[in-house]
Amino acid sequence: MPRARHALAAATALTLCASAALTLGATTPATAGPAHVAGKAADEPSLTGFGKLKREPGDNPYFAVDARGFGDKAHGDFYVSHHVGKEWGGHFKGRVDCLLTGGPVAVVTGVVTESEFKGAPGMPDVGDLKGKRFGFTVMDDGKHDRVGYSWAMDGMPKNSVGKCVSSAPFETLEKGDYSVHHWMPPRQSAKP
Structure with a gap:
């Protein structure tokens, strides 16, 4: 049975990665053209991809x-899978609740809706992550994308963070790609 679960988790990760790759192959807001057309702003910021x-x-x-949408009006989903050898690992996934972009950098948070990890001696005991909010940061740098995550300092996700809170993008990708489309709503000038 453990091999079946590991195979199921791996198949799920590969399916999600393939789905993200197909989505990235289509025209996305980042590749669709200028952010402003005839004075109208692009519809929303986005962060898509896998790695x-x-x-x-x-x-x-x-x-x-x-993830798509601005601030706490963002929507979408995320999936994280982590395995070390054949003995320890699992995944968690959830719904996006905040997204902010700045140039090629995006910060997104979401609340975990499903979590499953298998423990092993000498490895962290992850426990049930359902209901916790975690953050991810991505720097879309062409072929050298970087990723950060809110639990960088406490080993494994244990504590929730505020909306749109994460760490610097300190990890590098071995494979995959992310696409950040930056957009901010127009600001009103301050009234005297």
Whole structure:
């Protein structure tokens, strides 16, 4: 049964990554043209894509995200899978609740709706993450994208963060790609 679960988790991760790749192959707001057409602003910021972080052999963390919308009106979903060897690992996924962009950088948060991890001696006990909010930061730098995440300092996700809160994008990708489309609503000038 453990092999079946591991195979199911791997198949789910591959399916989500393939789905994200197909989505990225289509025209996205980042590739559709100028952000402003005839004086109208683009409709919304977005962060889409997937990636495998560059780690030692046998350590396999994957992140997939599809987030669209501005601030706490954002929507979408995310999926994180992390396995170390054949003994420890699992995944969590959830719904996006905030997205902010700044040039090629995006910060997104979401609340976990499903979580499953298998423990192993000497490895962190992740527990149930359902209901917790976590953050992700992506720097879309062409072929050298970077990723950060809110639990960078406490080992594994244990504590929720505020909306649109995460760490600097300190991890590099081994494979995959993210696309950030930056957009901000027009600002009203201050009244005297």
